[in-house]
Amino acid sequence: ENLKPGTTSWASACNEIREALEEYSFFEVVYSKPSREFLEEILSSLREVFHLPAEVKAKNVHPKLGHGYMGKIPGFPEGLGIEYATNKEECQKFTNLMWPEGNDSFCYGLEKYYESNAESTIYLLKLLKYGRSRGETNVGFKAHMDKTFLTLLYQNHVRGLEIKTKDGQWIPYQPSSPASFAVIAGDVCMAWSNDRIKSSYHRVIVTGNEDRYALGLFTFLRGVIETPQELVDDEHPLKYRPFEHEGLLDFYQASNDPNKRDRNIVKAYCGVN
Template structure:
């Protein structure tokens, strides 16, 4: 990663306590976020609300979780596609993950913990719940800035009330000598917003607006904020979905990652303020969960390009 590419990568500080709505620092961050999401669909947030202690704790319990027997992990079932346990899916052989649906509620974290550890595991439950609440707060700050930037603040509260959060805990093992190093293919997420956080092991790559691949340098305070397909549809194609992939090397250690994905319980539709001559209406109102099932059953999921347009395009 040379200095030229570094200069183009949007790193936005959202950890400053002075980041109050209406201040110069707020406006600067707000405008930078909108520009990044419109141009390439992602940015890196520096966010210190997740302490180093909590960072270490959540990755310690993530490792403990993914070391559980296969017979235990397969109990993580969910009727929504890709919300439960995933292992050795198609050609993605290096990836394994579990999901906690509606994870910002203590009940969901407790139910998941009791499923994995019938004898109980308070440290896991407390770490997961504390972590996802803080990352959801980051997502909500980002969305507040986006709504404000577009002049549609009046819709923000109902948007957040409809939001639900999936916490995925992921493991990427290192490839064997002759095994494919592509641990997760290039893709966009079907979420509204995705926030990725990881341990020290490299592997995540993000596609820039120029079409190059940026190798993400992880740190405990760095969170990758990515717009999903649902966000693109809601914004009437103003915001781009962020393409990303994972490539593991033979000398890598095991890579652990956390993904906090926002979805919507209510119907999503393009705000009328985002429809004009330059951006005529591109999407009909749609149900987010139904879109997940459509994607899961569609042959287009192998390419993914424009699938939400197929689902609810005008």
């Protein structure tokens, strides 16, 4: 359905999203615009890039933690990053880095996928692979909260994403469609909403023999982030001082706390005492 701002259907959808985020810090979107063939092409491209030699993937370097290549580290997926991925030139630079001789189909797929998001705040694309090595009983990603505003995930048919509910239960995410995207609230969304929306505590556990491939769009906000006045009242006093997303990421990366993945890092960074 085409939702237009100001219409009844738009207001209803916004209310459903708000309720889902407040209750679960998570919701699913079924985006029917991409064809099934195109989605399969995306997953095929993921497999292709991860089958490149390790020394080629290692060229994807970045000073920010998690924004470049991460090899096979226990408790983490293998990952590649494309910063400012809504910029076609950045996609081309990544493609040229991985395939100096050229790979038009890979670059075209990225450009086509992001065309409708060119003006959005999304700027980091993560290509993720969860693959078991010999001797491992299972693989995945340790439980954590994202340092984003929102995270959008698209995966192949191999399941593994689990969301922790308010009552402490781990709920496995089962996509309702091959065109399903998971939307996860991050730490910055929590601070912006004055804790009305909690940051999602989630993990990935893969127990089968197949590799799990996923594509993640991570949103980061520019400028000063402040809680809207309408979200602050006597029952909900201000909990976070104005801050910048970049500063939060620097604070997190500089922390030597071994348990920082489990901490409310945004509260430590800019929480009101």
